[in-house]
Amino acid sequence: MPFLIVQEPGMRPRSFEISDDELLIGRGKDCGLVLSNVAVSRHHARITATDDLRNTLENLSENGTRLNDTPMEESLLLKHGDEIRISKYTLVFMSETECTPKQSQDISLMSPFTGRLGQEDSTHRLSPEMQAKLQAIERARNEAKLVDASTNRVWKPGGGKTTIGGGTSAIPAAGGALAWGVIAELEWNGKGHVLRKVGVFGTVTVNGNPPGKLPLKDGDRVTVGKTLFTYAVPKT
Numbered sequence: 035m036p037f038l039i040v041q042e043p044g045m046r047p048r049s050f051e052i053s054d055d056e057l058l059i060g061r062g063k064d065c066g067l068v069l070s071n072v073a074v075s076r077h078h079a080r081i082t083a084t085d086d087l088r089n090t091l092e093n094l095s096e097n098g099t100r101l102n103d104t105p106m107e108e109s110l111l112l113k114h115g116d117e118i119r120i121s122k123y124t125l126v127f128m129s130e131t132e133c134t135p136k137q138s139q140d141i142s143l144m145s146p147f148t149g150r151l152g153q154e155d156s157t158h159r160l161s162p163e164m165q166a167k168l169q170a171i172e173r174a175r176n177e178a179k180l181v182d183a184s185t186n187r188v189w190k191p192g193g194g195k196t197t198i199g200g201g202t203s204a205i206p207a208a209g210g211a212l213a214w215g216v217i218a219e220l221e222w223n224g225k226g227h228v229l230r231k232v233g234v235f236g237t238v239t240v241n242g243n244p245p246g247k248l249p250l251k252d253g254d255r256v257t258v259g260k261t262l263f264t265y266a267v268p269k270t
Contacts, residue, residue, distance in 0.1 A: 036089055038067070038118075039126040040147040048147035050125075055083040059120065060094070067147075073097060073121035081112065081127075089127070091118060130167065134224055135175045135193055138168045174226055174249075174267050180205060183255075183262040195221040198258045199233060207261035218245075218258045225249055227265070229256060 038050040050067060058065045062076035069078070075095035082090050093099040093106040100119035101110055112118075114132040118125040128141065175193045182188075189196070189205045197203040199217035207217060217236040220227050226249020231238035236259040238245055250256070252267040 035130055036112075037128050037130070037141070038147075039128060039141070039144070041124040041126065043122055047144055049141050049144040050147040052081060052089075057081040059125075069120060069123050071121045071123070074123075078120055079118070088112070091116075091127075097121070131225060133168075135172055135222075138171055142168045142172075170267075171225055175222060178227060178250075178265065178267045180220070180256065181264045181266060183264055191220045191222070191227055193222045195219055199236065200259075207258040207263075220250075223249065226251075 036052045038052065040048045040050055042048075054066060057067055058077060058080050059067045059069065060076050060078040061069060061071070061074045065077065075097055078093075078095040078097070079099045080092045080094055082092065084090060089112045090109045091099070091101060091106070091112050092109040099106045102117055103119065112127045114127065114129040116127045118127065128137070133141070176190075178191065180189045180191060191205075196205060197216045197219055198205040198207050199215055200206065200208075201215045203216050205220075215233060217233040218229055218231050218238045220229050222228075228247065228249050229238065229240060229245040231245065237257055238259075239257045240246070240250065241255050242257075250265045252265065252269075254265040256263040256265055
């Protein structure tokens with residue numbers, strides 16, 4: 035689910051979750067995101083979700099809308115990190131799936147932007163589901179561990195790239211007669227740890243299957259060479 039970081043002069047950045055397929059932005063009381071400024075039109079801009087889960091921005095105002103400091107002349111697809119300028123407001127478009135761990139943590143700590151006149155700040159606070167997702171991502175990055183099933187030795191891969199195998203690998207794994215050096219890599223992709231095979235020899239599986247592109251889940255059984263590991267993420 036995408037959201038906006040609302041930046042206003044003299045104010046701390048605040049978060050606004052885009053929970054509907056269409057978000058009308060403007061000064062009017064019927065807008066989903068109300069920006070109370072005389073230079074903002076009643077209906078100033080609109081963000082719309084497409085069928086392929088992307089989002090487009092449309093300018094509706096003669097006062098103009100700028101995207102990444104360029105005046106808009108047509109509807110444009112939004113990308114993670116794009117800056118929408120409306121009057122004194124800068125709205126930074128953020129995609130949940132592309133946030134870095136640091137961005138996720140910063141956003142979770144932001145106060146919500148009040149998106150409707152006369153309503154309490156809790157109206158557009160990040161939903162409990164979104165907060166739980168961001169917290170789970172941060173917990174996986176900091177606390178997830180790979181446990182050697184035979185020795186119970188524990189490694190925390192953290193937020194970078196970790197090598198698994200023999201030689202100078204960060205996490206040792208028995209490769210067999212033909213497999214030496216690095217056999218696999220465990221890399222943080224912003225949402226979780228993804229395992230991939232890098233060596234020519236040696237078996238690399240997740241729950242008995244070749245590793246895919248999705249992050250590992252709590253309880254997954256990871257085999258690298260002849261060594262079996264369990265991937266574990268603390269619940270709290």
